[in-house]
Amino acid sequence: MSIFIDENTKVVVQGLTGSQGRFHGVRNRDYGTKVVAGTSPGKGGTDVEGIPVYDTVAEAVAETGASASFVVVPPRGACPAIMEAAEAGITFIVCITEGIPAQDEALTFNRLKEEFPGTRLLGPNCPGIISPGKINIGITSGDIALAGGPVGIVSRSGTLTYQALHELSQQGVGQTTCVGIGGDPVPGTNFIDCLSAFEADPDTKAVMMIGEIGGSEEEKAAEFIEKHVTKPVVCYIAGVTAPPGRKMGHAGAIISGSMGTAQTKMDALSAAGAIVALNPTEAGIKMVEVVRGLS
């Protein structure tokens, strides 16, 4: 099984007519995702390689029954696009946009939570979600993922997610779903949301979790793992050598004072019973060992 979405999920791409939207939207469609519509104000009635374009998400939903959206618009338009999707009844929104101001992100997170509690936002600044062989919403390259499970992946980093997929796929270990939650300070979906969904998914037998410096989501995840996760969890945390006070590429990857260091996170996860690897390759090796050890 996949988490959050499945092969029947219908997707509308917001910003389909832009270069990024076209590239990734068509790529997702070619992977097998049911990309049923795109939106672009003023371009309703046209199409992108056979995908119909509407002016608004509301129209796209009414015409196609889309329930998920893929937001591929620049930072200044991203939060309005997310709210437009929620208002149109979309219940799963993937936003890959990098560079959204933190104030807008915090406001949008709370507006969604209060006005649209049934809507899940993944991202912003994330690679998206892929259930190999079923559906791919986002920018992950489908050919590095392997269908069939049994591993679920959740990660704050795009390239480290690809690295993890690659390490596992090369060893013949498949994935149920791979979720990139993104590197921003206020992610719509967090580790616990994903760990909880993977715990509930009968096809997922083990979880790989990739975190990084900044914030305390990994520490909270550790508490959750200790109390609620029965499946083995292999972790890797990037940024052991990152200097404090600097944003390491991701807006959320910053050590503030003594808060958010990699060591604190690794210690918490280790104490919670998770297997902590020191680099991505080691995480791959440890996960392969875990999977081979499953009866």
Add this chain to the structure above:
Amino acid sequence: MDLYEYQGKQYFARFGIPTSKGGVAETVDEAVVQADAAGYPVVVKAQVKVGGRGKAGGIKLANNSDEARAHAAAILGMDIKGHVVHLIWVENASDIDKEYYASFTLDRQAKLHLGMLSAEGGVEIEEVAQTNPDAIAKLHIDPVDGLDEVTARAWVDAAGLDEAARDQTAALLVKLYTCYVEGDCDLAEINPLILTTEGKVHALDAKVTLDENAAFRHPEWEEYAGTETEDPREQMAKEKGLNYIGLSGSVGIIANGAGLAMSTLDVVNQVGGSAANFLDIGGGANADVMAAALEVINADPAVRSIFVNIFGGITRVDEVAQGVVDALARVDIRSPIVLRLDGTNAVAGREILAPHLSDRLVAEPTMLDAARRAVALAGN
């Protein structure tokens, strides 16, 4: 982006937050002019983006022009924890009755804004949090609701500020919150916020961190660009549009993706080396970007080997390989380069590189192998 104190105070002033009368100076003569204009006594303050200025002798009181001249001469050029003082701020000295603390930042765990207010200001707030946490009144603010004066006033009462300061502080906090939200700050902090002997509340210091993601709607931030970094490597990288952070090691790092770049630093460290920098070239790693990245790293005299770590997802490895080859034809690189290319089109990428490989340009199959090689070449 961290602002200097003087920039922070000027930023506060835009939002109506009261600060002391003063001006910025680059030379001793300018400092005296600013002191004369501000009115004696004045405080001469070193402008550096590091704490502990006072203890280091970077803050001095002057009662007349001669004293202002002497202090400015002593402070300009001073080294405070590795930061050389190029700028000073001179302001009219305040008669302090009480010192408080006020700040707004994002509480990432609660996903709400967090205001912190304390009647015990003038010392590091981390210290107060350690020794006397009850002295800090915390207020979570939902960005949907914002902060109004009634709520602010109740918060001031809870913090136990002196009666004479309460109304003024409540009004000031609403302005500081507006500055934090509309001014797109990651942090807006006043320490100390003072009550003067005349009964006025104003900001005696300013610590402001701006969210660079919001720069598109703040053309006024342009003036900060030139004063933002003191590291010439970072300045050069910024001009080339690269996401670069200077460090102190000998292995230059180029990687695609922030997570992979961070991980590359860690792996270099694990095998006994140290990174000279963090550099994320992002998704579109073409020859231009690669050449720019190599130029910046090449300009760092501490670099003795370069580790290029690319995992192709959307980025195609063959394009990256071609980028490296093209860049090498354009830039004369001092240090040997170790490449680790994997992911989409990795085989094609390695084929492109094959005829160019030498003892100056080597390829390794995995991240760990490449890190070991780069560290060995750097002579660690």
